[in-house]
Structure formats: C-alpha cells, structure tokens
Amino acid sequence: MDIKLDDLTGSEIAALIGEHLQGMALHSPPESVHALNLEGLRKPEISFWSAWEQGELVGCGALKQLDGQHGEIKSMRTASAHVRKGIARRMLAHIMEEAKRRGYKRLSLETGSMEAFVPAKKLYESFGFQYCQPFADYKEDPNSVFMTKEL
Template sequence: MKGARMEKMPTIHAAAEDVRSADSEQLIKELSAELAALYQVEDGGAGFHPEDVERPRAAFVVARADGHPVGCGALRPLDASTAEVKRMYTRSDYRRQGVAQAILAEIERLALEFGYTSLQLQTGPLQPEAVKLYERVGYYPIPRFEGDWELVHAFRKDLVAAETLG
C-alpha cells in the first residue's frame, strides 16, 4: 500500500567532522565490517587510514539524520587537482533516503573549496547500488587507478564542468 510508507523523512545534514570522533570511528567500523563480509575478506578497510584525511585539503564527512550519525564519506588528496572519494557508507536503515547524495554533495563542495577540479573513486562489483548512484550524479567510468584488483569499478567527475553546468 503506497500510503502506508508515508512516514516523515528525516532531515539529512552532511558536514566535515573529526575522523577520530566516536561517531566517525563507529561508522568506519561498520563499513569495514560490511565490506569484509560482502567480499569475504579479513580487512574491509579498503586501504583507508584516518591520517589520510588529517591533512590539508582533505576531509571526513558525516551525515546525520535528525542529529543521529547515519553515514560517512572521505575526501583524500591524490594530486594537486584531483581528490579521491573514500569510505562512502550509509547505515542500512537509512538507505535510499538521500544520505549518500548529501555526503557526495558536501564532498564535492569541499573539493571545490579546496581547489580540486576532479574527483575519482573506486567501488567493487558487489555494490551495484553504489555504481548506479555514482553514474546518476555525474561520475563516469575510468580505468582502475589504484590497487591490483581487476574487478574494481573506477569513476571520475569533473567538478569545474559540473559547476559550470549547475
């Protein structure tokens, strides 16, 4: 029944926060556990370390729904003009409610503020929802740029072009 699901959608707000806060650490832990189980590996950390975002032109973004932490993402420098999106995660109860889009929008805003002209990211083949999201918000496929796992889906978004269009 369509009307039965008309609950009030939470207000989502995404902003940069301390990667070592209790909320940030818990979100990272949940994501790593989910990826480890999904890909049947011991470490679902995907090569991310908190110090990756504890430097200039980097950030860790936490999304909150009515004040509660529900997702995260990271902005990590690759070079002077390109940064990488890492650690994108939304708690399962909050998926398909705009959390990931809010995180990406804040990461893109920060990237522009920090002077980047493009963003890149990689995701795995067992995350088709993530691939669809990235394509829907303007990321396009590129060759793998890090690691040696051939099944990775890599994407790029040119921020200057996106800003000009917007």
C-alpha cells in the same frame, strides 16, 4: 540533515566506520578492500564529514587530496537504518562542492565490482561519474571498478 567536518573521535563514527569495514570484508577479498580504518582516515590529506539528523549519525564520507587538481572520494557510508533515504546523494553532493571549492579539476573513486556495490555505482553514474582505468596507486583488480568525473 547537518553535514559537519568530523575529527573521528566519537563512538558513533567509530561504530559506523567499523560497520563499513565489515561490509567491505563481507563482499570483497582482503587484497581488494581499499576502505580505510579510523587511523587511515586521520591523515592530513583527508577531510572527513559525518551527517546527522536530529542528533543521530546517518552517514559519512571523505575526500582525499591526490594532488592540487585531483581528489578521491573515500568512506562513503549510510547507516544501515537510513539506507535509501537520500543520505548518500546529499553527502556526495557536499563532497563534490568541496572539491570544486578547492579547485580540483577531477574527482575519482574506487568501489567494488560485485552485486552488493550496484547501488553505489548507480549513484555515482547518476552524478556523471564514468568508468575509467585505475588511478593513483591502484592496480587493475577484477574486484574493483574505478570511476572519475571532470569537475
């Protein structure tokens, strides 16, 4: 698998982000969807990577700088045809390594509290993320869970 920094201009990535947003809207009420669209991901504080296998887009993930020591995982998504193949695990490891390289001391994330998000929560738990209070600009929300890990 080849993970590369992505400028978010390709049609494949636009389709995957569209799928990601649809999935979030399907499982979460609008006020609890914190997924970013393409424009939201094109901010200077966000680095975005796409994962490819034999020329096919298989997943993506992003890292948002909250401050000089704290990053947030955003837009983790595996393409539907490649779920349960270890793509998310490899993307998460890549993002964590980048966060360490940048000197971040903490990495946090927000995900849904519903049944559809159990696989994501289990993945993050397996990497040592622990549940925490809302961070950055997030507020308490019964549809969200917050996780963090000291690096």
